[in-house]
Amino acid sequence: MTATPTVSRERTARPSSAPPRRRLADSDGVLAWLFLLPTVVYIAALVGLPFLLAIAFSVSDVTGGDPSFDFVGLLNFERIFADDVFWLSLRNTLVFTAISMLLIVVFGKVLANVLIADFHGKWFVRFLVLLPWTTPVALSAVTWLWLLDSAFSPIDWVLRQLGLIENNLYWLGRPGLAMASVIAVHVWRLVPLAAVIMMAGLLSVPRDVQEQAAVDGAGFWRRMFEVTIPLTAPIIAIAALFGAIFTFTDMAVVYVLTRGGPTNETQVLASWAFYRGIEGSDIAQGAAIALFLFPLLLAAAIAILRAVRRMEVS
Known part of the structure; x- marks a missing residue:
């Protein structure tokens, strides 16, 4: 008579061996698809x-x-x-992209080195550096349209005052200068976007690696080409990829500055x-022309991503 309550209490206190039920919020597979769904819908x-x-x-x-x-x-393609x-x-697109990518990577690397330096007011300088990227492209291009004006260009006025030129250069009226102006504005x-990307890569380089190279007698340029650039090469390649994408598909600068002329x-x-x-x-022929952007950009993206993968493996 006295053992029954004790057994029942032991059975009540014994924890259940059944696994707890997993809620929907605990399912990694479901959550993964829920988080990916907005991106998939956006891309589609x-x-x-x-x-x-x-x-x-x-x-x-x-x-x-x-x-x-x-x-x-295929009539539109034949036309x-x-x-x-x-x-x-097509030739201008390839030249425009190649020269722009080279300059963006070089100046982005130089600017990134400046931005990571420790000096007074660096946060204000970083803010100023980002302004060209954050400013709407139409507004910045219109500003450059005034700066490169054939009659009232301030750049030509400064060059005349310095005695470097006698007459206006007509930046947007001559084929060579017009293409150079478009590339320069682009x-x-x-460059600020590439600099920010590369700055993140430079900050990820271990400080002790740089210090050890300096102790071993490596100067600035040797540390740059043998330590910094190899360690940040994948980041530099990503910056080049973004530069290629934005350059290859951009028409705003050309449209505002020269309208193709x-x-x-x-x-x-x-x-x-x-x-x-x-x-x-x-519309049909315009679509056929635009389709040529896809294979060229896809080939460039694949080449850059393969190079990044080889860098990471090595």
């Missing part, structure tokens, strides 16, 4: 759908005046292959696709 809506529409339009005869879809096959401006735009915009000498694929497809109302 703003990248995937326009890309599929561009492919469909490129094999049609859709125009601004006649939106009806009629399949024409752009016979267009001299297309080949000029590099001015993207003079005589289409500064035309790039992105701007030429806009002029033919939107301003020229030939």
